[in-house]
Amino acid sequence: MTTPPRILIVGGGYVGMYTALRLQRRLRRGEARVTVVDADSYMTYQPFLPEAAAGNVEPRHVVVPLRKVLKSCEILNGWVVGIDPQARTVEMRPHQGPPRILGYDLLVLAPGSVSRTLPIPGLAECGIGFKTVEEAIHLRNHVLAQLDLAASTTDAAIREKALTFVFVGAGFAGVEALAELEDMARDACRHYPSIRPGDMRWVLVEATGRILPEVGPEMGRWTVEQLRSRGIDVRLGVRLKSAEDGHIVLDDGDAFDAATLVWTAGVKPHPLVRASGLPLDDKGRVKATAELLVEGYPTVFTAGDSAAVPDLTRPGELTSPNAQHAVRQARTLADNVLATLRGAELRPYRHAYAGSVASLGLHQGVAQIYGVKLRGPLAWFMHRTYHLSRVPTLNRKVRVLIDWTLALFFRRDITSLGALAHPRQEFEFAARPDLGKSG
Structure with a gap:
């Protein structure tokens, strides 16, 4: 090992941040140095993304700045594009400049997951994901912009398309995002005299025969009834066939235009996992032991969405890729990293x-x-x-609580800041008059 040994953490999400935070608290002075590598400088608390999109919580309050929380750790921003477990090095590419080779003594591989998409015509061009705070902000602005458009146009077809919102995938992300945004749009209609809640069309498309499987069949059926009672069109056992130019085609034979298509149909391991050369299971996740070590690699730990971790409470099964397991796995992982440094016995991860x-x-x-x-x-x-x-952090807990408290006394803000997606457009028109003339 180097002196002091380097613990390199790839990923600043649930596993990465919580592992680094626990190590920061428990490492002795000079015992090891911790480096965290992630494309972003913050961790996103994803369960609050629907509330951020609906305006119940300020978007900045659902992210935690890594440098502020992990004061004793080195934070590097960029993409890890290669891992050499034999040489104990990783290749990182910063947002600008040449790549760097980082050595490590112990590696924590926790890059998380990305949206699992399908080769559906038009999806890449029209779809909006819902995994990041940037996507949540964009979706909020987009929905409000569609209300602005519908209230301003005299073209019936444009208005109908603007007021049609389609969500594909009925897991937590899809159901919560749709429910919160429909609630927000319904509330916003009071400020649009020409738009009634019944003018909007909200469609939830799910390929299986049930929604929210995590809460059980009975609660899933109740949720369907609740959504339908609000006028939401829930399509079970139906798949999206194409979405070219906003023309939605479903495999049940229905077709219509929609200006909003939100894709929340599952996730898959980060592409780095497949490029790592580490052993993978049939779903592309890194094979892990109960002690959260990569199988066959005693210096590489893994956990979270990108790891296939045995579920000791259900022999023969793997832990689900969710935040509940990720946060708890991070604690065990950090303790096992410390145990490795100190020559102590590792303990298995177990959580019902x-x-x-x-x-x-x-x-x-x-x-x-x-x-x-x-x-x-x-x-x-x-x-x-x-x-x-x-x-995470008392700071964010207090800020979220303040947001909720203020919402008891003031109605939600319905300002659409769609220009955030193209902040230089106005300046470019001013700097290049020929652009305005061509428009």
């Missing part, structure tokens, strides 16, 4: 899944916790209470 909670808009939710089924306002309260307790 506690259950799931989901928000369906203001004052509505669904949950199943330790077998107890909840729905309505109580489930919504449990959703907020649980995630407030889990969002």
